[in-house]
Amino acid sequence: SSKTGQYDYIVAGAGTAGLVIAHRLSTNPSTTVLVIEPGADERSNPNVTDPLAFTVPFGTHIDWQCTIASLSPPLSCILRAEAPRMTQREVALTPLLLDATIPQTHLASRSLEYHQGKAIGGTSIINGMTYVRADAAEIDAWAALGNPGWTWRELFPYYLRSEAFTPPSAAQTTAGASWDPAYHGEAGPLRTGYPYEMLNGTLFERMRATWDALGQPWNRDPNGGGVRGFAAWPMTVDRDADVRDDAARAYYWDVADRTNLDLVQGTVERVVWDSDGCGAATRKRKPEENDGDAMVVARGVEYVTPSGEKITVRAKKEVILSAGAIRTPLILEQSGIGNPDIISAHGLPIVVDLPGVGENFQEQPNIALVYNSTKPDTVPAGAISPYAAFLSAGDLFGPEQLADVASRTLASLPAWSAQIAAANGNRVSAQALERILRLQHNLIFAKNVTVAEIICFARPGEFGSALWPLLPFSRGSVHLSSKGAEGRNPVIDPQYLQVDVDMTIAVAAGRVAQRFWRTAPMNKIVGANIFPGEEALPDSNPAEAQWEAHIAGSATPNHHGLGTAAMMPRDLGGVVDPELCVYGTRNVRVVDASIIPLQISGHLTATLYALAERASDIIISWERATEV
Template sequence: MPRDPFDYIIVGAGSAGCLLANRLSRDPAKRVLLLEAGKRDNHPWIHIPVGYLYCIGNPRTDWLYQTAPEAGLNGRSLRYPRGKGLGGCSSINGMIYMRGQARDYDNWARLTGDDDWSWERSLPDFMAHEDHHRRDGGADPETGHNGRFSDLHGHGGEWRVEKQRLRWDVLEDFATAATQAGVPRTEDFNTGDNAGVGYFDVNQKNGWRWNAAKAFLRPAKSRPNLEIWTESQVERLIFETTPQGATRCAGAVVRRGGDAMTVRARGEVILSAGAIGSPQILQLSGVGPADQAKAHGIEVLRDLPGVGENLQDHLQIRAVFKVKGAKTLNTLAGNIFGKARIGLEYALRRTGPMSMSPSQLGAFTRSDPQRPHANLEYHVQPLSLDAFGEDLHAFPAITASVCNLNPTSRGRVHLTSNRFDDAPEIAPNYLATDEDRHVAAQSLRQVREIVSQPAMAKYEPEEWKPGPQYQTDEELARLAGDIANTIFHPVGTAKMGREDDPMAVVDTRLRVRGIEALRVVDASVMPEITSGNTSAPVMMIAEKAARWILEEA
């Protein structure tokens, strides 16, 4: 049995939880417990970059969620991967390091009334744990770009950011085609303005995936004041009434080794279970919409209608083009000999297709010239397949996936029962607004415009999906519903906000409204989704939260 109480109990060992465990356990006088429902991150495919193909959809590393059937996707239900195990989603994601745009954080500051969330005040929290491949200020030695990188990137932190270890001619030519269509080149997507076309930086180290467990738990695992429990799932939180009459979170009921046990915290309980897990735990504990709790026979502790609402995600539309005379992964990995060569290259040099992130070339553009900022993100890949996890096509092809960075559709995460081991209902409500459907149609037209540029002509590109016969807004929006898929960026389900915002779940220091000693620190607190991939912003949020927790203690 544990020696109760702990000073801090952190629920979820993903990107936020691992960083918090590292920061809060630096003080040897504070006892920290990190709870993770999954297993250790010793599954070999976690660490090989291309291993995401074998981790997503694998019960060893994925919660195996599905969305509810989506009207905007013409009734389809999507696989909804969430990382399960030490490292959380950082063990199965695309490894892309992307902060988003400065306006995202300035908008958070405006929405919450707290300037600490502005880009200027958030940049130091990105840099605090960063170990970026670009060194020093002045010109970058490889590109000659004179960008004062020392003012924008950190060095020596735990979170390694590297250049990708590959090159594909067809991607180079796609990038040139993008410039011919008016998209500028960029050497760095993380300056606060990510408009342009270039290669994504990735969270890898010498050709291996660099997850949050390696970055933040390995340096701290020898600390006697840090306990890490795997295969330990929280059933619900427990509460007590203080002498002053306030409600305080006192710990959690944990299912471990088939038995339920109670762990207690003298300091704080911190939910870092992600945009699906954190609202589910709150709702199971009676913190959330009162009508939902009553419907499932749960005693209402605190009626917070925003818990589980405001779900936002990035939906990507995958356009596939057959090409001629191009080296693509479809042809390289099309037989056992090609796969053997790929495996040998990775074994000897840690390069080649096995070192690839799911997306290599990126672009951020405007869906129309009247937009004041980039609102589309491209993930361009030298491969194609019918659906994620299925076999590559037998013909050479590229995929240009494009997503609306700022969707106006909002979804929800609701309980399906009062059992902790029953998956919640996940209803993202994709393409529910006229604006989102219009942007989807515009984005497909823009993909066609780029591929039609002179730089791509030698490949004689042929649109295979969705197909050139579809031209009107209505046709393209309907086709987007048929072929679009999530890129796994759920946020917003326990959003922070002003005191007078009835849907705000936490305040600007991420404390749950009306309950002492309980915070949420993960993607669920974002009031609006960032303009890019969400792993890096989650770590920035955790860096801020760790500082506030220690200051308040």
């Protein structure tokens, strides 16, 4: 295929989801697959492989974000660790690598670094490796939004298919690791389990007793569709080899020598359309699936090599976009698919009017609290303490306040929907948005899914929490930046805490975390509050305004962004249908975090691996249908 320049399938992005697709489609030796990825092979990069290296690669060449003192002038963006090794040309291109949010009104107008992995393996090579799925009702909500076949029950076998769980050792069990065998796969490509460096000792039991005193139950295994409670979470690690198990290690390197699977380094600019209607036109969709438009057909993609050469490569069957929630919408817009106002402002032709592209962006603000330890030898250097509690709105507010928060939130939905619709020029209507927000309200206040995660970390001499509201009602966007080559940069606007209930939930979660560190038996070894400090945020009953100031002044991205090419009906602002085909196209799909329509509890990769496994089955079943 590399000789003919044409492949059955072209996958844009060798990331978390993209490599699942590449692996599964190329299992059939007569199916040819090309993956195009701007990043490189990082197998021997210790910042990737070492399970203790989380955050170390931020700002290096494997991160789409580089350090910024300010957003202007762009050349002030210097890749910290890389600058001495950069060529003149790379320095010139550096502004193109800059990813940060635009100033966030409700976070003291700060611009925030927004990290994503840029390598074979995508963001799975730099992430925190937490493996936690979702609350079952959250996946069921995908079907309720109009996506038949997307329920917890139907996705669950794919979670198992992707996973090879390593049961905890006796020492790990003593330190809090626990599992229910019914919830785990044994023979999938992705290794999960507890890290070799898991903290030994009694801290878990102390934390568990403290959460118990606060009414939060221990959860033996949060991966069975019920996340609520306190647990030690598994990670995407190969415990015995003591390395991170990222998407490349799990799904790609073992099959990289398949002769029908090629991977090239390059950045996909756009989908190339077939002007004469041939190309992949053989794959007809059923008439009832035709959404009224004349459907356009992708002939292939145009990509740019690291040396700047533009190459067009042809797809005989399909193009699959797996460039992640930040960059998939950019490829769609550069291909003429999206909000006509945005596309025409870039001087690009409009191919499909699809105003949901880049909208519906849902991200979470991550809030920190740090304390001194009065027993500094509790945690040695190099130990991982994977402990967290997930709480429902009932847990946060108690029965007295819950009904009030629920009714105030419900009453605000029309106004919030109108506000979000106005931000996209009312191309996605306020009524549509209200329907989605009502469903989310139902999840939180009727189905009692979890709404806050409180990580309880321990490191030498310190304890603390990273915590965040899980299901924000705020909706942001990601679009092409204003012009020219810079168009490859995203304008990332998460709209953190845009609506007040998100702040209410964040503050309530923060108060619970504070109580946790000051409740026995945990409080026996917790000393002074060193971030943000007793003056800024007193331990005892801080004012609401003090909490809000702490959050606005210090929250950072949680990097769980999703929803920018959502799987939803088109009139709700959806971009792909339940088979992940982009509306108005015959043979372009999206498979990555962009298609998840609503935020989930848990962390994203577990669900992304399952989702991509299911997507590959859908694609293969189409292929069979076409062959017949």
